[in-house]
Amino acid sequence: MKKVFFSLVCLLGFLSVGLSGPKVQAAAILPENTSSITDIPINTPRLxxxxxxxxxxxxxxxxxxxxxxxxxxxxxxxxxxxxxDQIVFEKSPRGVYIRVLQSKENDNKLYFNISNRGYVYLDRKENAREFSVTKLTPTNNLHYDTFRVTDLSTGQSLGIYNNYITIGSGTIPRNWIFV
Structure with a gap:
């Protein structure tokens, strides 16, 4: 009986300390991509x-x-x-999927995926990569909002290499615009 009572006291003590601890805003514990979803239009075609x-x-x-x-x-x-030239953001479990609105003769492969060499290519939804899209600080020389697009699997941002959209070695960083 003493062990049960002692366990109950310990549990109550643990709960009271845990509940009286410092309050944390939900945004402080959410991953970066969760809060950035509000910055982009979901299921709306964008250039x-x-x-x-x-x-x-x-x-x-x-x-x-x-x-x-x-x-x-x-x-x-x-x-x-x-x-x-248009894409649609679709909510995914951890961020967003990026889908082209229309593909040239390739209707069943519309989603961004990344090859083992870092090139983005179009694939089926079940193979699609998840991305985080983060709004960047506005600048005076451009009248559009710009964004950083990051592959959630690798943590690398999308850029270009010889006009191909890529991640990894040799990628030239780009700021992305979705109008």
Whole structure:
């Protein structure tokens, strides 16, 4: 009986200390990508473009798609090609999936995935990568909000390499715009 009573006292003591401890805002314990979901429109088509990290308007590139070895790769081009330059953010368990609105002859593979060499390519939803999208501090030289897009599996931000969207070695950082 003494052991049961002692256990009960210990449990109550632990609970009272735990409940009277410092109060923490929910935002302080949530992962970065959870709070950033409110910064982007979910399930709404958006034009995807990017600029260099100086937010130089002359560095603007638009989303396009390139076929190579039977796969479609999202690429960034100077010339805008309507219909193929739009994406949709879909809520995922840990962040968002990125889906192209329309694909060239590739209707069942619409979601961003990343190859083992760091190239983003279009794949089925069950293979899609999850991303965090974080709004960056506004700047005076660009009249658009810019974002950092980070792969949640690796913690690496999306950029470009030879106009392909990539992560990892050789990737040139970009700020992303979703209008």
């Amino acid at each position: 995807m473009s990017s600029v260099n990290t100086n937010n130089d308007f002359n560095s603007m590139l638009y989303l396009n798609q390139t076929k190579y070895a039977g796969w479609y790769y999202p690429t960034m081009q100077k010339q805008r090609e309507p219909w193929y």
